[in-house]
Amino acid sequence: MSTRSDRISADERREQILDAAIAVFGEFGYAGTSTDRVARAAGISQPYVVRLFGTKEQLFIETLRHTLERLLATFRAALPVDAEEASVEQRLGEAYLRLVEDRGVLLTLLHGFMLGSDPGIGPVARDGFLQVFRMLRDEAGLAPEQIHRFLADGMLINTLLATGIGVDAATDRDAADLMECTFGERVGEVLARASA
Amino acid sequence: MSTRSDRISADERREQILDAAIAVFGEFGYAGTSTDRVARAAGISQPYVVRLFGTKEQLFIETLRHTLERLLATFRAALPVDAEEASVEQRLGEAYLRLVEDRGVLLTLLHGFMLGSDPGIGPVARDGFLQVFRMLRDEAGLAPEQIHRFLADGMLINTLLATGIGVDAATDRDAADLMECTFGERVGEVLARASA
DNA sequence: CCATCTTGTAATCATTCGATTACTTCATCC
DNA sequence: GGATGAAGTAATCGAATGATTACAAGATGG
Numbered sequence: 001m002s003t004r005s006d007r008i009s010a011d012e013r014r015e016q017i018l019d020a021a022i023a024v025f026g027e028f029g030y031a032g033t034s035t036d037r038v039a040r041a042a043g044i045s046q047p048y049v050v051r052l053f054g055t056k057e058q059l060f061i062e063t064l065r066h067t068l069e070r071l072l073a074t075f076r077a078a079l080p081v082d083a084e085e086a087s088v089e090q091r092l093g094e095a096y097l098r099l100v101e102d103r104g105v106l107l108t109l110l111h112g113f114m115l116g117s118d119p120g121i122g123p124v125a126r127d128g129f130l131q132v133f134r135m136l137r138d139e140a141g142l143a144p145e146q147i148h149r150f151l152a153d154g155m156l157i158n159t160l161l162a163t164g165i166g167v168d169a170a171t172d173r174d175a176a177d178l179m180e181c182t183f184g185e186r187v188g189e190v191l192a193r194a195s196a
Numbered sequence: 197m198s199t200r201s202d203r204i205s206a207d208e209r210r211e212q213i214l215d216a217a218i219a220v221f222g223e224f225g226y227a228g229t230s231t232d233r234v235a236r237a238a239g240i241s242q243p244y245v246v247r248l249f250g251t252k253e254q255l256f257i258e259t260l261r262h263t264l265e266r267l268l269a270t271f272r273a274a275l276p277v278d279a280e281e282a283s284v285e286q287r288l289g290e291a292y293l294r295l296v297e298d299r300g301v302l303l304t305l306l307h308g309f310m311l312g313s314d315p316g317i318g319p320v321a322r323d324g325f326l327q328v329f330r331m332l333r334d335e336a337g338l339a340p341e342q343i344h345r346f347l348a349d350g351m352l353i354n355t356l357l358a359t360g361i362g363v364d365a366a367t368d369r370d371a372a373d374l375m376e377c378t379f380g381e382r383v384g385e386v387l388a389r390a391s392a
Numbered sequence: 393c394c395a396t397c398t399t400g401t402a403a404t405c406a407t408t409c410g411a412t413t414a415c416t417t418c419a420t421c422c
Numbered sequence: 423g424g425a426t427g428a429a430g431t432a433a434t435c436g437a438a439t440g441a442t443t444a445c446a447a448g449a450t451g452g
Binding site for chain 2: 408409411413417418419
């Protein structure tokens, strides 16, 4: 209804825009997203988006940073404080799966990584990736080979979710096999989430 | 010089365009690439590109198919015929590394995978991925867990190359550590190629 | 109560892009 | 040797897009 004024502080508005931008950039990529789409997703006008962020590139950079912060925060929240039931890797893995259920988060990260050669975006993407690496090494205490496996599995998961092969698994036998040999016994859980 | 006519059969021209398109789509992505850029990279005019492929989307789809065929052909060429020195996985891995030295090939594949939700492109990307899977399973004879590892490592390699973290490794200690724990003893070889 | 600042929009502009049309040039075949 | 078709381009068009400008409306403080 918006009975009264829809006015909000600029800071709150920026947060709203960033949340909307994660979804839109994730779906259409950096070049494929117009500032007008983001504006409409956030429920405001296009010129205001430009004024709050200066440039489409700046908007994407801040969106990418925002997403990376969410990723790091999710991992940190999954780290054990004292007694534990599951291994650190298992906990991190499950936290990651929950996070990337949000297709926007998943795909915004991937789009960022693929713009490595862009002079403005590349450094932000690389820095974010390195932050994750340091966190796994220094805070989670994983050994090099554990880090390798964790990151590699994560990237394969990303690709399978991004392509949408999980959806094919319902009808295509090979797709089901592929999902099975990637996710093992957890395949049912993943497919249930992917189709949701 | 082009002393005489630069005329070429339409089929040959299509191949030229596809080769140029791999590089351009790889660098700028699907939405970020104009048909005019592809045309100029191929040395012809923009309307001719459109006429030969009908649509930018069709051009991308055929470029993606072309790239996937190159990937499959590279893998098949690396499969052993009879006696062998290295394991199948090692051979495939090395063949893959050589192929994705071409940034265009690498990134065109990744861009394709990330457009999984696009109704025209998504099916092509999924089908290509499944073809690779079937090849590893049926022709290379890899076990499920081997396939899992192979694909996961491949995807991590893709991401590291796409972000360009390898270039940072020369100056950033953590980036060097990350490359080390991913590529192990082969790190020197990869870095040499990445900077080339 | 009015001056000032903040939040926000409508209108508009210059580019860019994908696609179409009309045309030219070369080859080929009867 | 002219007709037919293929190879290729220049010119152009309409739509979309990022950005700017000018302006409206609500808050805030003295």
